[in-house]
Amino acid sequence: MINLKHLITISFLILFCTEVSGQAWVVEDNNLETNWNMTFQTGFSALLTEMSSDLGHWGNEMNNSPGTAMNFQIAKMVWERVDIGLEGGYTTLNGTKSNPSKIVFLNQHPFFFNDGKGFRPNPLKYNTRLINYGIFTKYNFINFSTWALGYLKINIYTRLGIGALSYQTELNYTNRNNFAFAVSNTPLYRATQQEYPRPATFYIYPAFGLNYQLNDRIFLSAELNTHFYSTGNLDGVPHFRDGLTPETSPEAIKSYYDPTNTLSAKILLGVTYFFNFNNTNNKRMKEYPWFSSRYRSYYSKYQPKSTKKERQQWLPFFNEKFEND
Numbered sequence: 001m002i003n004l005k006h007l008i009t010i011s012f013l014i015l016f017c018t019e020v021s022g023q024a025w026v027v028e029d030n031n032l033e034t035n036w037n038m039t040f041q042t043g044f045s046a047l048l049t050e051m052s053s054d055l056g057h058w059g060n061e062m063n064n065s066p067g068t069a070m071n072f073q074i075a076k077m078v079w080e081r082v083d084i085g086l087e088g089g090y091t092t093l094n095g096t097k098s099n100p101s102k103i104v105f106l107n108q109h110p111f112f113f114n115d116g117k118g119f120r121p122n123p124l125k126y127n128t129r130l131i132n133y134g135i136f137t138k139y140n141f142i143n144f145s146t147w148a149l150g151y152l153k154i155n156i157y158t159r160l161g162i163g164a165l166s167y168q169t170e171l172n173y174t175n176r177n178n179f180a181f182a183v184s185n186t187p188l189y190r191a192t193q194q195e196y197p198r199p200a201t202f203y204i205y206p207a208f209g210l211n212y213q214l215n216d217r218i219f220l221s222a223e224l225n226t227h228f229y230s231t232g233n234l235d236g237v238p239h240f241r242d243g244l245t246p247e248t249s250p251e252a253i254k255s256y257y258d259p260t261n262t263l264s265a266k267i268l269l270g271v272t273y274f275f276n277f278n279n280t281n282n283k284r285m286k287e288y289p290w291f292s293s294r295y296r297s298y299y300s301k302y303q304p305k306s307t308k309k310e311r312q313q314w315l316p317f318f319n320e321k322f323e324n325d
Contacts, residue, residue, distance in 0.1 A: 033276055036275050037075050038072075038073065042069065044068065045091045045092065045264060046067065046093070064095040065094050072089070075138060082137065083137065084138075087133070087163070088131075091130040091266070093234055097123065099121060100121045105240045106124075106237070109240065109246075110246050128169040134162055141155055153214075155302075159205075169190065171189040172187045189237070209224070210222050210223075216297055219271070219299075224267055227265070231262060232260025232261055241257075
């Protein structure tokens with residue numbers, strides 16, 4: 001029974017302490033409003049290799065170097081530990097070639113011999129700017145745990161994504177003065193030329209990552225993924241088979257063209273912010289101004305138990321002795 005002392009204390013708080021507010025968890029049910037997250041990632045990218053559709057050709061025409069990558073995602077947990085989301089990203093790819101004398105496209109294609117100068121095998125470089133947008137699904141494994149400590153703040157995840165991309169690729173001489181003595185085309189090649197694959201294509205990738213939970217809302221992550229692009233001219237050099245010559249007729253040129261696909265990799269570091277929507281907040285604040293809710297997500301159960309001091313701060317009448325009654 002509540003004695004007179006407790007009754008007076010409660011009445012005093014209700015009548016005179018306007019700062020006191022009730023506390024409650026956001027509902028743990030996984031509905032349309034709960035368990036959303038946004039992720040921003042940045043890191044390095046690199047073109048690994050090219051391969052033909054029949055896998056008869058593997059390799060690189062250029063020497064590839066690291067570029068940069070950025071990615072933004074928004075996702076919703078639709079089943080326990082399973083997310084579905086949308087993403088958009090920006091990637092750069094770069095590379096050079098000090099001796100391009102064996103690249104069929106540059107040394108044998110009639111395009112480079114139509115002004116009487118021809119191609120000179122001087123050092124080259126390419127720059128590619130790529131924008132991707134697609135959908136993905138993500139599976140988060142249960143957090144690591146030990147017998148002594150229980151759940152830890154670390155878990156691993158996998159992602160699988162697919163989407164479309166647009167890109168711009170330019171191939172140039174490293175020393176632009178070489179254009180005065182060789183072909184007059186500036187750049188040497190641009191990936192938007194109609195003779196070759198269009199600058200809009202698709203990609204698919206698997207990814208593997210590691211999460212570290214700072215708190216209920218914020219995760220840090222490290223991720224490795226491998227992108228498969230359905231185009232082969234991201235390095236600025238379409239692949240042609242041997243036999244092409246400067247005298248090849250325009251009608252026969254495409255018969256020497258060998259469509260290829262590109263494989264690249266990214267290493268990304270990211271931060272994820274978890275949040276819930278609450279469409280009843282305004283109504284609740286109007287009818288119950290003393291009531292406030294505390295954020296809680298599916299992943300809250302993996303967090304270490306709060307300290308006694310923290311529990312006392314958001315539970316005004318908390319008493320450890322109650323647990324033993």
